[in-house]
Amino acid sequence: MSNITRRALLGTGAAVALASPALAFPDRTIRIISGFPPGGLNDVVSRAMAQALTPILGVSVVVENRVGAGGSVGGTAAARSAPDGHTLWMGIVDTQAILPTAMRALQYDPDRDFAPISFVANVPFAFISGPSQPNIRDFRALMAAGKARPGVISFASWGVASTSHLAMERVLRQQQVEMLHVPFTGQAPGMQAIIASQVDCMALPAGGAEGAWRAGQLRVLAVAAKQRVPLYPDAPTILELGGTLDAGLWKAIYAPARTPAPVITRLNQAVHEAMRQPQFIEVLRLQGAVPEPSTPEALAELQRRERAAWGEVVQATGAYLN
Incomplete structure (x- = not known):
């Protein structure tokens, strides 16, 4: 191979590397969409995540509240955003596992329209x-x-x-x-x-x-819960009382579908680092929860199981929204 050919190929490789989503990301402010009002639990956790992510990613991370229809307004906005990693979605059990059955006119599909990043916590x-x-x-x-x-x-x-x-x-x-x-x-x-x-x-x-x-x-x-909550040490779990319910208001973070895999990997790493920060841990402690980082694959599997379980309850009770 001649030097000219080698230099040409190296130059092409460098150009591809510079264009890599992982290297170009992030290059501007990142927003986390919350489907619920300011001051509520989802907003509090979203803002704690944004604060922790800002120094890790080196850009401002802000929260945008898109409220309405049980969180589906925010979910629709997030699903329709550019798949470049600069828009994230703080989904919860309602938006990812309940609404797909309860709301027949839902404008997004949690499995098809979102790329899982990491589970965050179960409150x-x-x-x-x-x-x-x-x-x-x-x-x-x-x-x-x-x-x-x-x-x-x-x-x-x-x-x-x-x-x-x-x-x-x-x-x-x-x-x-x-x-x-x-x-x-x-x-x-x-x-x-x-x-x-x-x-x-x-x-x-x-x-x-x-x-x-x-x-x-x-x-x-x-x-x-699986075990007693430190906030209420005298309150037994449903499991202790002979029931089988281990359920909570779980939260997880997503990007729009088709976000490049290198960007998802970077976000997963950043979110896990954010969840190790003392301030973030304290926010969850006050809610009776702890950080629970996961792989994207584990989150996707949990979402499928939860969607089936909650869907059965919606159908059995007739709790439809439209």
Whole structure:
């Protein structure tokens, strides 16, 4: 091979290398789309992730709230974004596993339209009750009351087909109990209704109940987790009580489909590094959760399993949104 030919080929290789997505990425601000309002759990975790990623990736990482339709407005916006790694999506169990069955007019498909990057965390659910039922001091008493008075004991949620709604439905189906579902427009209104004795109980992310629990305004009866949650050391798990529910408001980070594999690899590494930062760990601790990094392949498999499991509950309860 002549020197001229060798130099020409080397030059071509250098040009290809410079054009490589991995080397060119990132070259501008990255946005993480959250499908829920500022101040909520998804927003808090998204902002903690953005803050941790900024020094790691060397560019500004910001959160953009695209709110509406149970998170599907944000999901649609993220799915339709350029697949270059500069738009990320903080998906949750609702948007990735429940809405595909509950919302017939959903404008994206979680399996087809997103490239998984990493699982982030599973925020366990706490089952709470308030002053309306002073004799209900533990989870078994709640189930017994439900069996004794079918359709009379009420439970709040932050909307039809939300995780809060369906987590309770899964428990009630296991226990063969019928309760009255009272949907609200958000977690906070549902909690206020319980504190005001308008509704009897609710399933919500563990960290969301801590303030009212410490103030003595409600009781934490049980948690849906593999082991007890440090926030509520005296609250047994559903598993301890003989149930099978280990469910929470899980969160994971995605890019639009067709994002180049080298970019996904870089983002996976960066997200895992972000999840090791003390500030990020503390944000999750306050929610009763810990970071759970994963491979893209493991996230894709979990999403498929969760989509099937929650889809069965939607179909069994008729919790459709359109």
